[in-house]
Amino acid sequence: MQTVTFPELDRLPEGKTAAIIGGGPAGLIAAEVLARAGVAVTVYDQMPSLGRKFMMAGRGGLNLTHSEELSLFLARYGDIDPLLRKAIEAFPPAALRAWADSMGAATFVGSSGRVFPETLKTSPLLRTWLLRLGNLGVKTKLRHRWDGFDADGNLRFAADGKEVSVAPDVVVLALGGASWAKLGSDGKWADILAAQKIAISPLQPTNCGFTAAWSDVLLGFEGTPLKRISLTFGERSVRGEAMITRDGLEGGAVYALSSPIRDAILKHGETTVTIDLLPDVALAKLGERLSAARGKQSLSNFLRKATHLSPAALSLVREGALIKGLTLAALNGKDIAALIKSVPVKLTGVQPIATAISTAGGIRFSELDEGFMLKRYPGIFAAGEMLDWEAPTGGYLLQATFATGVAAARGAIEFLRYSVPDVRKG
Template sequence: MTDVAVIGAGPAGLMAAEVLAQGGARVTLYDAMPSAGRKFLMAGRGGLNLTHSEPLPQFLARYREAAPKLKDAIEAFSPDALRAWSEALGEPTFVGTSGRIFPKAFKASPLLRAWLRRLDAVGVAFAFRHRWTGWDEEGRLLFRNPEGQRAIEAKATVLALGGASWPRLGSDGGWVDILAAKSIAISKLRPANSGFTVAWSDVFRDRFEGQPLKGVTLTIGAHTVRGEAMITRSGIEGGAIYALSSELREAVLSVGQARLTIALRPDLDVAMLTTRLSGTRGKQSLANFLRKAAQVSPVGIGLMQEAAIASGRPLASFSPADLAELINGIPVQLTGVAPIARAISTAGGVTFGELDEHFMLRRLPGTFAAGEMLDWEAPTGGYLLQASFATGAAAGRGVLAWLAKS
């Protein structure tokens, strides 16, 4: 008998396995993919953002309504603890200019390799190409592998199966129906930290696809974020968009569209911009005048042209005051949410009401859940990985406590 089965070899599952093995449990870690940490490796392609350096109260607030449910786990395995853990694996970290924390190697692969070596050293066994399909009548775990079906008896189980983004890397949401059949309440999986679709004109799309918007402020309703975004062929994405993705997504899903407002020069008020734009243009084109007088980028000017077209007025007819208002108030109509398969992460999942304080499923004693499959979401910036690590560690501790009482 396997003492504990951990299902899912992402950050939450790997951390649960480490805590369990170090606590004396015999652990086998199962995963449907041929190797561990595939989405973790993808997250590190542009620099592995492990966590964030901001004070813990502000850090926890990033999880919004899920913060009270995650608080104990994150305090027990805090950003500082995560940095110390990484350094113990030979991967010291540094704080970037934005406050984000990265390993000095800036990649996921060295950290993952060191982690897997540690897990091997403490006796964790791995069973890859094992897709979990549920339980049999005797309560044994069922897996489909290249040889057929396999039934495993375990004293306890940790489910760390991820969400439904990037399914080709292993997180396909296939667990939803399995747990729903056991009457586990699951909030619908939805794309988080995702892009959105916009009906750009052909001219704008062809010219500005792939162009960044830097130092802009994005607003929906009462929510405003400053940062960067990227024009895509079908819409818009990027860090500032991801930070607002919850509000934008809910607006699109509820009324079919969302109105995003973009401020291109947020450090200049309308009066200052109006003064700058009241000078003589001479023989300059309007685009050159906007670029020189107000330092609006070509892609920003393109956005202004899109807004003017939508309003039915040519941009050249705008007064200096109208142009100033538009520069810091460009309306962009979002018409849809990018597919969940292309989202960075997933909202929704197993509701916290189904879990006890140790992350055990109340309806399934001895079965614990951790990571992105739980009903929380957070912006990019290190918050996603931090909560995955922390809930994995918490589930591991919960299993040890439960085994000690069993």
């Protein structure tokens, strides 16, 4: 097995200590980098095991990163902060793939350009990683909930009903976002840090589903996917899949546009997306098909045979007509074709953060120096999803998580090398 050594790191003198709070991928990669530099690292987590959300990410196939060209890759983070850009450039997708390879988790590029470990799963990779960290001397303290700082400015944990105080030389905060709180990242750190005057952008769901006021007919299609669609919101269209849920709509195409859809709903209370149910069929051709004489066939049979759309998709078309105050029977073939190519769906709410894939908002980058250290609190660094960035699914979440974890650890190493260590706050 090949070993990634982060070769540019010189070892520090013995005796330096680091506390990593949060044992997700950001915290664990920070632990690895620091341990490789000779730092005595302890990872604290409030859960009974590490990497629970990372494990969950592997359920449907662990999408580690993406193979597209780096400039395109970086564009997925929207108006990317220069600090995040630098972190990803310093630890790009190729580095993450090499690291996974070193863990015995060789990766492959899927047809969409997404990168997965060959096993598709997190568990073998995480198992090997935890063994590696143990061999590097990294200690773990599970069921340790970070509550903030004590009167002396030391880290304060609640563990087994007792209060534990720790004063390491450096700290890396890697507490994650606020989605899927049951996996450990509950976002409660935001109040702790806000009380320390750290600017936090509100934590909001992203890569999330939305509510729609479905009719009883559409409710009957709960759990049915709408495959090979193109979803449009504003100027942006995304090809993919959406899923009809009890409350509304979710799935890859919805997640990809979730950030602007969320913002529009928060501003206006509701918004409308459009779905092209047959993006590979030209409007004129579909119009021709639907203008043919239907003879004695019912409209439903005729549409089903002429479009090959699923019953769920055709019900959505019917509902789309109703939104426009029309019925399909009143439309000619060309108009029905136009509707199929642009079905309006009114979205009335954002699904709760508990069910979102990821979290937007977090510690503002303006709070961090070049080494991902909190400017107000020398010796305390931050990484991962708790920082204020957002990106669609496709491997961008884990890539930014790993890259910022590496950047924070490198920042901490430089701090330990050149500064008098003192993380206490007065």
